[in-house]
Amino acid sequence: MKNDSRTLLRFTVPERVNHWLVALTFFLLALSGLVYFQPLYFPLSQLFGGGTWARILHPFFGVAMIFLFGGMFFRFRKLSIMTPSDKEWLHHIRDIANGDERNLPEAGKLNGGQKLMFWSLVTCMVLLILSGIVVWRAYFSFLFPVVVVRLAAVVHSVAGVVMIALIMGHIYIGIWTRESIGAMLYGRVRRAWAKQHHPAWYREMTGGDK
């Protein structure tokens, strides 16, 4: 994307780098975590050098994720505050999926769906971190009664699966909405794209014309 007056800066370099590091860490975590969630996925352990390596590495990927996702949280939390207009936007979710955007309230830099995604990911991440500490057998599990470890194992599995589901949705919406992956890769978007998908942000960036 050319850096000219016809494009708008959507994501800064630190935001983009942070996002893709989180994405990479997510894949490492999901692939190594599925190994001991369900035997069907045990062959994935080969990607990490076997079951024992997957077991050793998974929690350390998690520690990296705490810092990387923490960065995303502090970068995007203010942008992700839900407004009444965002809630109204979410009520039209069915129309949006059908490609009908006629009666849609104007989205800002992030739309209601993106904000909902953000807070869902934050919720899952908090649950995963807390339960992950409890089920980290090498260092922490012995500190907790077995019933707490059992509960944490259930929470960790459910939150992990929900997280994978959310990211699958996130990736699909990125593919479905043309040019949005480019926005996260190169940072800039065409004005027409901004006006189409984020009209309120477009007006804010261009000083109210059009």
Place this chain on the structure above:
Amino acid sequence: MALQSLDITRRSATSTPSPGQRQTQKVAKLIDVSKCIGCKACQVACMEWNDTRDAIGTNHGVYDNPADLTENSWTVMRYSEVETERGLEWLIRKDGCMHCAEPGCLTACPAPGAVVQYSNGIVDFHEENCIGCGYCITGCPFNIPRLSKKDSKVYKCTLCSDRVAVGLEPACAKTCPTGAIVFGTKEDMIRHAEERVVDLKSRGYDRAGIYDPRGVGGTHVIYVLQHADKPEIYSGLPMDPSIGPLVGLWKGAAKPVASLALAAIGVGAFVHYVTKGPNEVSEEIEKEFEDEK
């Protein structure tokens, strides 16, 4: 870890049949608590046969030594002094793996073949397949498996599966000087235990009974208890052990539901793309910006 076997009923994290061409009789070890004198010969025999050596510990002022099961001590005597209607009683229970018919460790284990159950009922760990996650510890209703700090594998009583495989009794049963530990087919052991219960009742232990808990499908280590109505007084033997709803959910329904849900999302996304097409900038807006140039 035991000998290569042809009589495996179940392997952890495996959905296809296990090598089970040969069927063996169900076995059981009967521990008659009323006959135990707490000599710890069984602990010694266990370490000798399995050639494990625990670190020399410290005296905690009680007879329990070592104080708990470890990766090297697969059985320990637990001593409790209890006030019953008969006065002060010294109850000594040999603790170790119960070899459940429905083992929580095997259910929880994510590593294929790290936990196996033989057709004779013995539940064994095959440590070379163990990944060291400790899920078996989370799944066990009796708090038995211990994770080694040396190699991050779990260890527990094998019921001397290697000895049993060649027709010998477990080392602890072999050595027990009072006959408190006996070994044989489960059927014979139940019959013997019933006789012991009749004897204990005739001696005034009205609540004597067999501990073979149904919640885990019965066990292949069974106790004769003088007070079978209160197993907790035997150093916390659980009244009604079971795999429990949390482990059941975690290693049961959660797995297929999750895989189906994720598959549904993938298929749903594909169908959506094919039917609705991509979400592109509308022609009017494109035109508006074309004109500007």
